[in-house]
Amino acid sequence: MSHKGHAHKYGNNIDTDAIIAARYLNMHDPAELAAHCMEDIDPDFLQRVRPGDIIVAEANFGCGSSREHAPSAIKASGISCVIGKSFARIFFRNAINTGLPLLECAEAVDNIKQGDTIEVDLPTGTITNLSTGKMFKAKPYPGFMMEIIDSGGLIEHTRKKNAGTK
Amino acid sequence: MTLAEKILAAHSGKERVSPGDFLNVRCDLVLSNDITAPIAIREFERLGIPHVFDPSKIVMVPDHFCPNKDIQSATQASMMREFAGKQGLVYFEVGQMGIEHVILPEKGLALPGQVIVGADSHTCTYGALGAFATGMGSTDIAVAMATGEIWMKVPPTIKFIYNGRPAKWTGGKDLILYTIGDIGVDGALSSAMEFHGQAIDSLGMDGRFTMSNMAIEAGGKAGLFQVDATTRRYLKGRTRNKYSVYASDADAEYSRVIEYDASKIEPQVAFPHLPSNTRPISRVGNVPIDQAVIGSCTNGRLDDLRLAARVLKGRKVDPHVRCIILPGSQQIYLDALKEGLIEIFIRAGAAVSTPTCGPCLGGHMGILAAGERCVSTTNRNFVGRMGHPKSEVYLANPAVAAASAVVGRIAGPGEME
Numbered sequence: 001m002s003h004k005g006h007a008h009k010y011g012n013n014i015d016t017d018a019i020i021a022a023r024y025l026n027m028h029d030p031a032e033l034a035a036h037c038m039e040d041i042d043p044d045f046l047q048r049v050r051p052g053d054i055i056v057a058e059a060n061f062g063c064g065s066s067r068e069h070a071p072s073a074i075k076a077s078g079i080s081c082v083i084g085k086s087f088a089r090i091f092f093r094n095a096i097n098t099g100l101p102l103l104e105c106a107e108a109v110d111n112i113k114q115g116d117t118i119e120v121d122l123p124t125g126t127i128t129n130l131s132t133g134k135m136f137k138a139k140p141y142p143g144f145m146m147e148i149i150d151s152g153g154l155i156e157h158t159r160k161k162n163a164g165t166k
Numbered sequence: 167m168t169l170a171e172k173i174l175a176a177h178s179g180k181e182r183v184s185p186g187d188f189l190n191v192r193c194d195l196v197l198s199n200d201i202t203a204p205i206a207i208r209e210f211e212r213l214g215i216p217h218v219f220d221p222s223k224i225v226m227v228p229d230h231f232c233p234n235k236d237i238q239s240a241t242q243a244s245m246m247r248e249f250a251g252k253q254g255l256v257y258f259e260v261g262q263m264g265i266e267h268v269i270l271p272e273k274g275l276a277l278p279g280q281v282i283v284g285a286d287s288h289t290c291t292y293g294a295l296g297a298f299a300t301g302m303g304s305t306d307i308a309v310a311m312a313t314g315e316i317w318m319k320v321p322p323t324i325k326f327i328y329n330g331r332p333a334k335w336t337g338g339k340d341l342i343l344y345t346i347g348d349i350g351v352d353g354a355l356s357s358a359m360e361f362h363g364q365a366i367d368s369l370g371m372d373g374r375f376t377m378s379n380m381a382i383e384a385g386g387k388a389g390l391f392q393v394d395a396t397t398r399r400y401l402k403g404r405t406r407n408k409y410s411v412y413a414s415d416a417d418a419e420y421s422r423v424i425e426y427d428a429s430k431i432e433p434q435v436a437f438p439h440l441p442s443n444t445r446p447i448s449r450v451g452n453v454p455i456d457q458a459v460i461g462s463c464t465n466g467r468l469d470d471l472r473l474a475a476r477v478l479k480g481r482k483v484d485p486h487v488r489c490i491i492l493p494g495s496q497q498i499y500l501d502a503l504k505e506g507l508i509e510i511f512i513r514a515g516a517a518v519s520t521p522t523c524g525p526c527l528g529g530h531m532g533i534l535a536a537g538e539r540c541v542s543t544t545n546r547n548f549v550g551r552m553g554h555p556k557s558e559v560y561l562a563n564p565a566v567a568a569a570s571a572v573v574g575r576i577a578g579p580g581e582m583e
Binding site for chain 2 (some may be wrong): 025066067089153
C-alpha cells in the first residue's frame with residue numbers, strides 16, 4: 001500500500017493538546033475532531049491539507065496525554081501517515097491501534113521541506129521525496145506489531161485471537 | 167531484575183524478562199474516565215465479547231469534565247455511567263468521586279506489586295506505591311477490559327538517586343520538575359524511572375505520588391518507588407487485600423544511573439510551553455499572573471493543601487488574581503475542612519471547588535483568556551493547555567502557587583518569611 005501527498009512539517013515535541021485541544025474532548029467522532037486538528041499551533045492546516053498528505057515531524061511527536069482522539073483526528077483530516085524522528089510511546093500505540101501508519105526515519109525528516117511531494121511505500125518502509133528524488137528507508141516494525149497492523153488494528157487482532165482459541 | 171521487570175515477569179508467567187521483550191501482561195486494575203471511556207466502550211462493543219473479564223477490576227471515574235460542563239460532556243458521562251452500571255464496574259458518582267489518580271490509592275484499589283493500566287497518561291501515578299502503572303489509549307483499554315491482558319514491551323529502567331535533604335520549600339514537585347528540566351520531555355522515553363536516595367526516603371506519600379505522576383512528562387512509561395515504612399503506613403487501614411512487594415535486585419541492570427544533590431534544588435518553575443523549560447525560583451524574574459490553580463492529580467492531596475494553607479494563612483490573594491483551589495477527592499476536601507484549611511482559603515479570598523480535573527486541561531473551572539498567565543500546580547504547560555492558545559501556564563509547587571497568588575507575580579514562599 002502506498003501513499004502520495006504533500007509534506008506538512010512540524011518541530012520537536014508536538015503534544016497531543018496541539019494535535020487536538022482538550023476543549024474538544026467532549027466529542028469523540030473522528031470527523032468532528034478532525035475539524036479542529038492542529039488548530040492551536042497551525043491554524044491554516046485544515047485549509048492546506050489534502051487527502052493523502054503526510055505529516056513530517058522532528059522528535060517525540062505526540063507527547064502528552066493518552067487521548068486516542070489525536071491519531072483519530074489526524075487520520076480523519078486526510079493525513080495518510082506520519083514520518084517522524086521519534087514518537088511518544090502512548091501516541092505510537094494509539095496510532096497502530098487506530099490504523100494511522102507511523103514511520104520512524106530521521107534522515108527523511110532532515111531531507112523533506114514543507115510542501116515537498118512525498119511517496120511512501122508502507123510494506124517496505126520506503127520514503128521517496130519526489131521533489132528531490134531522494135529515497136529513504138524507515139525503521140521496520142517489530143514482528144509482534146506487524147501482526148497487529150496486518151490484522152487491521154488491535155480490535156481485529158484480538159477478535160482473530162479469540163476466534164482461534166474457541 | 168529491576169522492580170519494573172519483576173512485576174512484569176510475575177504478571178506474564180515468566181521467570182525472567184529483559185528490556186525489549188514483548189509480553190502479554192495480566193492486569194490487576196483497568197481504568198478509564200469520562201473522556202476516554204466513551205471510545206473504550208465503543209471499541210469494546212466491536213470486540214463481540216459480552217462481559218468484561220472481571221468487573222471488580224475495572225474502574226471508571228467521571229472526573230475530567232464532571233460535574234458535567236456542557237451537554238456534550240454530559241452525554242459522554244452518561245454513556246460511561248450506563249456501561250458501568252450494566253457491567254457492574256467500580257464506579258464513583260459525582261459526590262463520591264475525586265480525581266481518578268487521587269481516589270484509586272485513597273480507596274485502597276491501587277496496591278503495590280500490581281499491574282495497572284489506564285486510559286489516561288497520568289496512570290503512572292500509582293508507581294509511588296510500588297506498582298507498575300502506565301497510561302494507554304482507549305482501544306488498548308477496551309482489550310484489557312475484555313481479556314484482562316494487554317501487550318507490553320519491557321522498558322529499560324533509569325535509576326535516579328536524590329542525595330541529601332531537600333531545602334525547606336522544595337518538595338516532590340520540585341525534584342521531578344528539576345529532573346524533567348535536566349533530561350528533557352523525552353529524556354525517559356519508553357523507560358521506567360526508579361526513584362531512590364536520602365531525599366526520597368524522607369519524602370511523604372503525597373510527594374511521591376507527585377513524582378510518579380509526572381514521569382510521563384519525561385516520556386516515562388512508569389515512575390516507581392520501592393515499598394518502605396512510609397508506603398506501609400499509607401496502606402494501613404485502606405485495604406484488606408493481600409499485595410506483593412517487589413524490590414530491585416542489588417545487581418539489577420539500569421540503562422542509566424543519574425544522581426542529584428537534592429539539598430541544592432530550589433523550588434522550580436516550568437515556563438511555557440514545556441514542563442522541561444524549568445528555572446529555579448530565584449531566577450524567575452518579574453512574571454505577573456492573572457490566576458493561580460492549586461489542585462489536580464499532581465498536587466491535589468492533603469499535604470499539598472497544607473502547604474498552600476501555610477502560605478495563605480492570615481494573608482489575602484492579590485485583588486487582580488483569581489486563586490482556585492481544587493481538593494483532589496471528597497475525603498481530602500473533608501480532611502481539609504476539619505483541619506481548618508478550607509476556612510483559611512476562603513478567608514484569603516480563594517475559590518474552593520469540588521474535585522475535578524477541570525482547569526488543568528482547559529476543561530472548565532478556570533479557563534484562561536488570550537494573554538492571561540496562570541501559575542499552576544498541574545502537570546502540563548503546553549500551548550492552549552488551560553484555555554486560549556495565547557495564554558500561558560507556569561508549573562510550580564503548591565507553596566509557590568499560593569505565594570504567587572498573594573504577591574500577584576510568580577514568587578517563592580521564602581519572600582514572605
